[in-house]
Amino acid sequence: MALTEIDRTAWISAYIKAQSSPQPVIADHPCWWAIERFMDLDQLDSAEDAWSAILGVLERRPAARVLQLLAAGPLEDLIHYWGPHFIERIEETARENAQFRALLNGVWQSSTSDIWSRVRRAALGDCS
Numbered sequence: 606m607a608l609t610e611i612d613r614t615a616w617i618s619a620y621i622k623a624q625s626s627p628q629p630v631i632a633d634h635p636c637w638w639a640i641e642r643f644m645d646l647d648q649l650d651s652a653e654d655a656w657s658a659i660l661g662v663l664e665r666r667p668a669a670r671v672l673q674l675l676a677a678g679p680l681e682d683l684i685h686y687w688g689p690h691f692i693e694r695i696e697e698t699a700r701e702n703a704q705f706r707a708l709l710n711g712v713w714q715s716s717t718s719d720i721w722s723r724v725r726r727a728a729l730g731d732c733s
Contacts, residue, residue, distance in 0.1 A: 608654040616642060617661040624671040643679040652687045655679055656694070663704055676711025684712060688720035699727035706730055 608616075619639035623630045630637060646652050662675050683691060699706045709728035714721045 607650070608657060613654075613657060613661060616658050617665065620658070620662055620675075621665060621667045621671055624674045625668060640678075643682065646682055646686045649687070649690070652683060652690070655683055656691060659683065660698070660705075663702075663708060666704075672708060673711055676708045677713065680708060681712045681715055684720065684724060685715040688716040688724075692720055692723050696723060696727045699730065 616639050619636040620643070623634060623636035623640055626634070626636075630640060632641075643655055643658070646655060659675060659679055662671070684695070695709070699709060706728055709724060712724065712728075716724070
């Protein structure tokens, strides 16, 4: 089932709120669901939703800490599990968006060498 705009907005807001918290966010935190939802990437539909939410978080220009966690968590996992499916979109988005390129620099290698080399080139702005 496709993510509605209302659900997407709520997810993005809750993720930013949770990751902005000065306290550790654990399972009983009221916004934990937003973090946990990024962990459910077993189906393409959920990966597509995660891609949309990642871009939505980035659009809001949250604090650096939130962006670091977004890069090292949801974006890194998306690339690891779905890199071949998303790499062209990653490259296109990196060409058009300097903030996304910066976000890619927070991702650690966790995919095949071919995908990883394309991610690195995209992060450097060299994805022609």
